[in-house]
Amino acid sequence: MDDATQNNKDNIKKDKLNKIDKKYKLSTELKFAKKTRELEEFGAIPYNKYAECELCIHTSETRPMYEYNGKKFCIECINALRFPRNFEKMSEELFNHLRVQKQKNNKYDCILGFSGGKDSVVALYLLVNDLKLKPLCVTVDNGYMADEAMENCKNIAKYFKVDWLVLNRDYTKFFNKMIERGESPCRICSDMNMHELWHFARQTNITTIVTGHELPFGTTALRNMKKDITLVRLLVGYKLSEKERYEILDNLPWNKPDLGGYTTNCLVLGYALQEFYKRRNISFEYDRVSAMIRYGLMTKEEALSSLECPEVPLEVLKELKNRGLNVKIEKVEKSNNI
Incomplete structure (x- = not known):
């Protein structure tokens, strides 16, 4: 044969x-x-x-x-x-999509999911300074946004002269449920936030939602949502290292809060990581960090350092408890008994 x-x-x-x-x-x-x-x-x-x-x-x-x-x-x-990721092709696809939004000449070219954290602030900087777009900044406050993050939102929005609004929600039951089960709340929380932004986009007839995520959806930076709304992961088009992002932030009225873990906006993350570590002795960020290394956004040394169990400031734990989370604060309980 x-x-x-x-x-x-x-x-x-x-x-x-x-x-x-x-x-x-x-x-x-x-x-x-x-x-x-x-x-x-x-x-x-x-x-x-x-x-x-x-x-x-x-x-x-x-x-x-x-x-x-x-x-x-x-x-x-x-x-x-x-299935290699072609970042040059993804960037071209992303920028072409945003260029079309700009040509529509609407009051707002897109919605930016704005948390006041480092990535969404860098995304706003790029939208305004590099792409010359007019975003509407929208924060989904799930009840556990740090006060420092909200202050950063206000200062940065004022600095760039963009409109900013807040959608107030309460994720207390969800966070308590996930942490008690020893699971990561992050992915589902993100999905819930995207759902809120999608509803808001529908109400305002804005067809593009931009986020500060740096990892693509498989081999693209765009995702088609229902009702012809497109989700855009802006930082995929730039491939900025952590150092490069902080160089941008150094020139803005933005202050890095000490919340425990890598987060710069969420009160829950550090505590959730601690509880996850108690059960599994590993971080639930392992997969995301591995992907960051895979695509050249982080070194192995930086990754291993970021995966260490965080120390959460006592003030953060107290604030979580005050806001309704079932947090066990042994140090606080002992001091109260003295």
Whole structure:
């Protein structure tokens, strides 16, 4: 049998398998077999001994490992190699979309999800100074925004002469539930905030929501939401390092609060990380930080430092309790009993 005939047979077999995959809901075992087949076709072979990923900080204890071109990679990095992110293409797509919004000549070109944290402030700086857009800054105050973050919002909005408004919500029940279960509240909280911004965009007929996220949605910085509203992760188009962001912030009326952990706006994060550490001895930011390394936004040394269990200031814990969170403050209880 010649090579052409064999290749034709292989292609027919693949087509049949793909049709079966689409027609029937695959069991967990078949999905695993399909994924394994695809990875082996790519050249990645399962590695069953202990190994550390040569690209990010995952190990055999946190992700399946594979050998590829003589090196060991975790499954996430293998997929990144299979489907490489073209940041130049993503940037072009992102800027083209925002350029169209500007040409509409509306009062506001977009909504900016504005938390007063470092990333959303840098996003506002880029929207106004670099892209010359007119954003409406909208803060979803879930009841646990730090006072310092709200002050930063006010000062920065005034500095850039942009309109700013606040949507007041109460996530107390949600935060208590997630922390008591020892789970990360961050992703769901972010989804809840996006839902609020989407509703507001619908009410105001603004079709683009911009955020200060730095990681793409797979291979794009844009996500189509319902009712023709587009979510844009602006910092994907710039690939700014942490140092470069702080260089921008140094020239703005912005002050970095001490909240515990890496956050510059949220009172809950540091405490949630502490509780997660008590149960699992690891940070729930492990995957996000690994992705930051994978795409050249953070070094391994910076990543490992950022993943250490944070020390949360006593004042922050007291404030959480005052706002309704079920926080256990042993130091406070002891001092009250003296």
